[in-house]
Amino acid sequence: xxxxxxxxxxxxxxxxxxLDPRIKFVYVICIFVAAIMFxxxxxxxxxxxxxxxxxxVAKVQKQWLRSMRGxxxxxxxIFIINIVTRFFSAGYVFTAFDIEExxxxxxxxxxxxxxxxxxxxxxxxxxLGLALEQSKVPFEFAFAFTTAVRFVPVLAEEAQTxxxxxxxxxxxxxxxxxxxxxxxxxxxxxxxxxxxxxxSLELAEAMESRAWGACKKRTNLYALKLxxxxxxxxxxxxxxxVAASYFFVFVSIxxxxxxxxx
Amino acid sequence: MALIEIKNLSYTYPGASNPSIHDVSLxxxxxxxxxxxxxxxxxxxxxxxxxxxxxxxxxxxxxxxxVTVSGINVLEKHTYDMAKHVGLVFQNPENQLFAxxxxxxxxxxxxxxxxxxxxxxxxxxxxxxxxxxxxxRERSPHEISGGQQQRVAIASVLxxxxxxxxxxxxxxxxxxxxxxxxxxxxxxxxxxxxxxVILVEHRLDLTAKYTDHLIVMDKGAIRLExxxxxxxxxxxxxxxxxxxxxxxxxxxxLKKEGFNLxxxxxxxxxxxxxxxxxxxxQR
Numbered sequence: 001x002x003x004x005x006x007x008x009x010x011x012x013x014x015x016x017x018x019l020d021p022r023i024k025f026v027y028v029i030c031i032f033v034a035a036i037m038f039x040x041x042x043x044x045x046x047x048x049x050x051x052x053x054x055x056x057v058a059k060v061q062k063q064w065l066r067s068m069r070g071x072x073x074x075x076x077x078i079f080i081i082n083i084v085t086r087f088f089s090a091g092y093v094f095t096a097f098d099i100e101e102x103x104x105x106x107x108x109x110x111x112x113x114x115x116x117x118x119x120x121x122x123x124x125x126x127x128l129g130l131a132l133e134q135s136k137v138p139f140e141f142a143f144a145f146t147t148a149v150r151f152v153p154v155l156a157e158e159a160q161t162x163x164x165x166x167x168x169x170x171x172x173x174x175x176x177x178x179x180x181x182x183x184x185x186x187x188x189x190x191x192x193x194x195x196x197x198x199x200s201l202e203l204a205e206a207m208e209s210r211a212w213g214a215c216k217k218r219t220n221l222y223a224l225k226l227x228x229x230x231x232x233x234x235x236x237x238x239x240x241x242v243a244a245s246y247f248f249v250f251v252s253i254x255x256x257x258x259x260x261x262x
Numbered sequence: 263m264a265l266i267e268i269k270n271l272s273y274t275y276p277g278a279s280n281p282s283i284h285d286v287s288l289x290x291x292x293x294x295x296x297x298x299x300x301x302x303x304x305x306x307x308x309x310x311x312x313x314x315x316x317x318x319x320x321x322x323x324x325x326x327x328x329v330t331v332s333g334i335n336v337l338e339k340h341t342y343d344m345a346k347h348v349g350l351v352f353q354n355p356e357n358q359l360f361a362x363x364x365x366x367x368x369x370x371x372x373x374x375x376x377x378x379x380x381x382x383x384x385x386x387x388x389x390x391x392x393x394x395x396x397x398x399r400e401r402s403p404h405e406i407s408g409g410q411q412q413r414v415a416i417a418s419v420l421x422x423x424x425x426x427x428x429x430x431x432x433x434x435x436x437x438x439x440x441x442x443x444x445x446x447x448x449x450x451x452x453x454x455x456x457x458x459v460i461l462v463e464h465r466l467d468l469t470a471k472y473t474d475h476l477i478v479m480d481k482g483a484i485r486l487e488x489x490x491x492x493x494x495x496x497x498x499x500x501x502x503x504x505x506x507x508x509x510x511x512x513x514x515x516l517k518k519e520g521f522n523l524x525x526x527x528x529x530x531x532x533x534x535x536x537x538x539x540x541x542x543x544q545r
Contacts, residue, residue, distance in 0.1 A: 011363075011400065011401075011402065124362075125362055126361075126362035126363055126366070126402075129362065143360075146360070146361060146362055147360045149362060150359070150360055150361065150362055150402075150403065150404075151360075153404045154356060154404065199357050202352060202354060202357040202358075203357050203358075203360060204320070205311075205316060205320060205350075205352065206350075206352060206357065206358040206360075206415075207360070208316060208319075208320055208341040208342065208345075209314055209316065209341065209345060209348075209349070209350040209419065210345055210370055210371035210374060210418060210419065210422070211342040211345035211346070211371050211374040211375050211422065212342060212374055213342055213374070214340075214342035214343070214345065214374045214375050214376070215374065215375060215376040217376055218373055218374060218376060219372075219373050219376050219377055219378065219379065219382065220373055220379075221365065221366060221369035221372075221373060221379065221382050221383070221386065222366070223379065
């Protein structure tokens, strides 16, 4: 079951997890905007470091590192493309400035990935669903989202059962070339789809029996309320935006190379 | 007037050539604990779906006859109108829970009905306590056992405060111990809250003692109906394929051998033990 363990969501409580997901999302957008504004190393590095406290307070270092490692390949790719194109367009010469700018571009990508990963690592799906429900998204969509999350582990388990059953009947999943291997999964997919459809019918029945669609204005057991932490984060967002705009307009940001007199 | 009244009901699923239930008439009074049993495919599930209008509204198909529940003509109302009166609990607990926390699942029906938050809070807490799952209310459905999941399913219809709870083989996915717990919860709701219970079950060993109104169905029709003590000692019941409780069987065997255990047919091993002690009780 280890392959599917990552699909199960768990409720975790930490000051970061408990923040209002809507405010957290605004924060992600704010980091996003700030990262797009700058293209030199120092402010981008500052943005990168600024999010580390979130990771540690929420105690998601491990998962965070994993997501960063996942992004490393793309980051390296971005760096190389940047270097190569600069090398050719500048007339086959390397300058310290080019390397620095390529690094900054890579860093920008890393900051974007980082902020999104912090958001998704620290927001549980039920919080996210609640945020969707309470931000004027039609309830059908929010419901589809939470139900999907709910049934991912169920379907994963079922896929495992079907795989075992088909293997017991002599199906060899890891045999042949790529095309053959993909084709090997058809006897797993078809029963899985059929059972998912049957499941959805039962689900619909259960929903009907619990007054689905009884009244136009649906209410909600939970209300998202802003707490002290949310106001602090909101203040932080404003500070970041103001500071970023100030530096962007009034301060010419020194390059790292200039420190070394290059 | 009876709480549930069905008159000459026949129903055919779309695309089916034979009717699933044929000329069924039935009366259930308020506060009863009704047990419906019979071999697979005898129309028990279809009958359950008639109580809240899933048949015919959800399934379409051809229907004849009358269904009246709490004085409402089910055939003319939507399923969601019936949800306040009839709570339906299905076989597979996994497919009835769709929220990410148990509490939210229990509140689902009330949210749909547009209840206010305070009212919801009160009813949800009460329901969670009634079904003994208050302590796990913040867990997600995949973290709890099948028995607990089924209790959540019961809680989620109970929260809407229905007059009737219909349970369609609620324990077929559960082990005997969890099953017994479910039955106890249902029995308590019936006795203490006065909720009418309609239970579809094969395991009469565990459930026969709770009921005073047994219905045996076969081939889409009601074959026998009435006092479980009479019906379970009837030869016809055994021939239909109903699993007679072991205690009842043993009683019949002993009686045939000439042991006098009194006239009351026992429905559970406890009852039989008492009767044995009373008749031959020198220890």
